[in-house]
Amino acid sequence: xxxxxxxxxxxxxxxxxxxxxxxxxxxxxxxxxxxxxxxxxxxxxxxxxxxxxxxxxxxxxxxxxxxxxxxxxxxxxxxxxxxxxxxxxxxxxxxxxxxxxxxxxxxxxxxxxxxxxxxxxxxxxxxxxxxxxxxxxxxxxxxxxxxxxxxxxxxxxxxxxxxxxxxxxxxxxxxxxxxxxxxxxxxxxxxxxxxxxxxxxxxxxxxxxxxxxxxxxxxxxxxxxxxxxxxxxxxxxxxxxxxxxxxxxxxxxxxxxxxxxxxxxxxxxxxxxxxxxxxxxxxxxxxxxxxxxxxxxxxx
Numbered sequence: 001x002x003x004x005x006x007x008x009x010x011x012x013x014x015x016x017x018x019x020x021x022x023x024x025x026x027x028x029x030x031x032x033x034x035x036x037x038x039x040x041x042x043x044x045x046x047x048x049x050x051x052x053x054x055x056x057x058x059x060x061x062x063x064x065x066x067x068x069x070x071x072x073x074x075x076x077x078x079x080x081x082x083x084x085x086x087x088x089x090x091x092x093x094x095x096x097x098x099x100x101x102x103x104x105x106x107x108x109x110x111x112x113x114x115x116x117x118x119x120x121x122x123x124x125x126x127x128x129x130x131x132x133x134x135x136x137x138x139x140x141x142x143x144x145x146x147x148x149x150x151x152x153x154x155x156x157x158x159x160x161x162x163x164x165x166x167x168x169x170x171x172x173x174x175x176x177x178x179x180x181x182x183x184x185x186x187x188x189x190x191x192x193x194x195x196x197x198x199x200x201x202x203x204x205x206x207x208x209x210x211x212x213x214x215x216x217x218x219x220x221x222x223x224x225x226x227x228x229x230x231x232x233x234x235x236x237x238x239x240x241x242x243x244x245x246x247x248x249x250x251x252x253x254x255x256x257x258x259x260x261x262x263x264x265x266x267x268x269x270x271x272x273x274x275x276x277x278x279x280x281x282x283x284x285x286x287x288x289x290x291x292x293x294x295x296x297x298x299x300x
Contacts, residue, residue, distance in 0.1 A: 005224045007271060008216050011279070014272045017232050019021065022161065024033055025168020032171050037178030038072070043087040044115050046094045047100070050108040053079035056250075066100035072176075074250040080109075102174025130184075132163070147200055148287050154277035158269040163193050165265045166258050180255040193232065195270035199226050203278070207285045216285055219275045234267045 029281075056073050059082065063071045072085040084097055094113030101108065136156055143152035163208070166185055170177050202222035206213065213221065239265060245256035 001026060002223075004217075005060070005227065006218055006220055008175050008275070008279075011272065011276055013270075015276060018161065018273060022164055025164045025171070027170040028168050029164075029256075032174065034167065034171050034177040037176045038085045038087065039179040040177070041087060043085055044093045044112050044113065046084045046086075046097050047076065047110045047111045048082045048084065048098070049111050050080040050082065050106050052106050054082045054106065054108075056082070058104075062101055062104070063097070068097065068100060071097070076251065087275070132186065132189070133187065136160070139189075139193055143200075144196075145186045147204060147281075150278060150281040150283050150287060151200050151204075153194060153281060154274040155200070156267075156276050158196050158274040159189050159192055160263055161269045161273045162188050162265040169261055170254075170258070175257070176254055178254060180252070180296045181258045184255045184258035184262060187259055188266055191237070191250075191263060192266030192270060195230060195256050195266060196274045198229065199223060199270055199275070203224055203275075204288055207288055211285075215279060219278070222274070223271055230270070232261060237263050 056075060060071070060073050063069070063073070063084070068086065070086060074083050074085075075081065076083040086093065090201050093221055094110055098108075098110050115127075136159060138151045139157050139159065143155045163185055166188060169175070170181065175181075175195070199222055202225055203218055206222050210216070210218065210221070238260065241260045244252050245260055248256055
C-alpha cells in the first residue's frame, strides 16, 4: 500500500479553526445580515445602449454628481451595453437617469426599463431559502438511505459549513447578494456533496476490505486513496472559476467569488468536517451491517 497521509492528526486544530470561522460568520449574519441586491429588495433596471464602448467609472461618477449615488452600473454583454440598477419604484426613473447622463460625447439610447416590486423580491428570497432547505433535507434522506444515518449527518453538517462560510464572507464585507450568488451557493452544495460521497463510499468499502482497521485509520486511508481525484477536481474547478472571477465582468463577479469560496470550503469540509462527524458519532463496522430479517413461521 502506498504511504498513508495522516489527515486526522491535525483534526483538533481544524475543529478549532472551523468553529472560529463558523461563529464569526454566524455573528456577522446575525448582526449585519446580507446586503440583498435588487433581485430580492425590488427596484428599477434601466438598460442603455451606447454607440461606443462605455466607461463604467465615468457613468458612475456622472450619476453620483446628479444625485444617483446608490446606482449600480454594470456592463451587460457587449462593452457598449450598460445596465443601471436602482432602488425605487418611480415610473419616471428611467427617463431621469437618461437625462442625468445626457450631454456626454458617447450617445446612447434607453432600450428598456423594468421594475421589480418588493413583494416579488421578497418572494424570490423566501423561495430561494426554502429551496436551499429542501435541498439539504433531500440530501439528508438520500445519504441516510444510500449509506447510513451517521453518514447523512456528516454530509449535511459539511454542507451547512460550506453555505455558512460563503454567506458569512458576503455578510462581513457587505457584498451584494443576488440571484447569481444564490445560484453559486446551490452549486457549492452539489459540488461539496459529490466530493463527500466519494470519500464516504471509499470509507464504507474499506470497512469491508480492511477488517482490523479502526475508524480514524480508515478515514486516513480513504482520504489518501481519493486525494488525487479530489485535488484534480478542485484545482481544475478553481482554475475555471478563477478565470471567470478575473475576466467574467461585473455581472459574474459575485457568482464567481461565491463559487470560488465554496469550492475551497467544500474541499476542506469533505476531508474534515464530514469525517470528524463520523468520529464524533463513533461510526463502527457494525453500523454498516444490514439488519437480519427474521423469518416468521405463519403455520398454524
